[in-house]
Amino acid sequence: MREKNVFLDLLTKLRTEQNISVDQLCEGLCSRRLFTGFENDEQNVSLLLQDMLLERLGVGTETAQEYVDYEEYDRWELRHRILHNITFENIERAEDLLKEYEQLCDMQDSLERQFVLSQRAQIRRAQGADKEELSELFTEAVSMTVPEVSERSLNEMALSMKELNLLLEREQYRQDGERLPRYEVIVEYIESKHSDRIGRVKIYPKAVYFWCLCAMNDMAWMEQQDAVEKLLERCNNAFELLRDTSRIYFLWELLELREKLLARRVMEIDSAPAVGKKIGSKEYRERGRLEKWQKENARWKWVLDAVYTEFHVPKETWEYCYLYVRKGVNCYADVIRIRRQMLGMTAKEVYDGICGEAVLRRMEQKISKPHRYNVQEFFARLGLSMELTRTELVSGDPEIKKLFEKLKKEINGREWKQAEELLLEIEGRSPVEVKVNQQLLMQK
Secondary structure, eight states, X not given: OOOOOHHHHHHHXXXXXXXXXXXXXHTTTOOHHHHHHHHXXXXXXXXXXXXXXXXXXXXXXXXXXXXXXXXHHHHHXXXXXXXXXXXXXXXXXXXXXXXXXXXXXXXXXXXXXXXXXHHHHHHHHHTTOOHHHHHHHHHHHHHTTSTTGGGSOGGGSOOOHHHXXXXXHHHHTOTTOOOHHHXXXXXXXXXXXXXXXXXXXXXXXXXXXXXXXXHHTOHHHHTSTTHHHHHHHHHHHHHHHHHHHTOXXXXXXXXXXXXXXXXXXXXXXXXXXXXXXXXXXXXXXXXXXXXXXXXXXXXXXXXXXXXXXXXXXXXXXXXXXXXXXXXXXXXXXXXXXXXXXXXXXXXXXXXXXXXXXXXXXXXXXTSOOOOXXXXXXXXXXXXXXXXXXXXXXXXXXXXXXXXXXXXXXXXXXXXXXXXHHHHHHHHHHSOTTSHHXXXXXXXX
């Protein structure tokens, strides 16, 4: 029996839940006709396009396990080699690999071209390119999938983390200077967007940092009442998100920024009339809270400084390659060949009743790509699921993911009765024909 395409099911349910039209979701990515082919399971979806569609619906894709054909796998592997060399500042090697990638890919594809432009901008920045060149690169990269962005409200669009990142970078290098309101609009868009924590943490701390830094350099804005409190609140929101997800994107920058904001707020309280310093007053209590934050902030900076120094890691988040990193990608031809050999199965035992021998042989040798349904049947015969994920249940229902997270918390808290009730609810709503779901639920 053929497996249900969980990716397409999830895409449809998320789009319906968030009231996002097909036109909004597909704008700059693909035609409505092509998307209909995806939803009807008649058209293959490239890895770049699949991830962008999911990101526009607020899904962080780094935990998903994907099986792709050999050509897609080669492109994915080369992208990661480029990202690796940029991250570790092997800039010349990264530049050579990027040129190789341009020769390998279809540069008429908007997502492929956006990736190339984005990485070229990072390479040129590391090589000392001027503001004008970087502005042009980021502007062209944004325009690949977000047309006429300057003339439109962000709330009219569905944007991915990668696209929001390019908007931030583009704003940073504007020839006529950064615009504080534009940063704030991006921060508010991220806060209001329906997204999971893994997706949000990749871009929210950066957006908050860019907004806060720009605001602190705007004397008129900082003269507003409660300006410092507003900035501190957003910083603290970013810290909580980083802590919840065990990430450190822009952590050092935010700690330095919060250190300055705390000092400024303490100075404001100290310069207020004496009545505000009376024991038990609102200002007195606030000053005590601020002093605790200052000590915590200093401790965090000390620890980070020690770790970064020991491992020779830059303190600042100078690149954004982590946005493009996609783990858990495998070539299905390799998986089928290795699994067949591991189980001691003959080729005939795998293809018999599904297709001819030549189809399997040519696939294993990476000469041709069989129909997706044939690959799905091969996987089923080998006891594998094409919709496998490493850490989460496979389901097109976004609510199940939330229930599974809650189940893990109840188990960690030894709340066995609540955990058992949740497990029964999840079992009743999950596609139990998917083998990885059976495995995960049995473990729980």
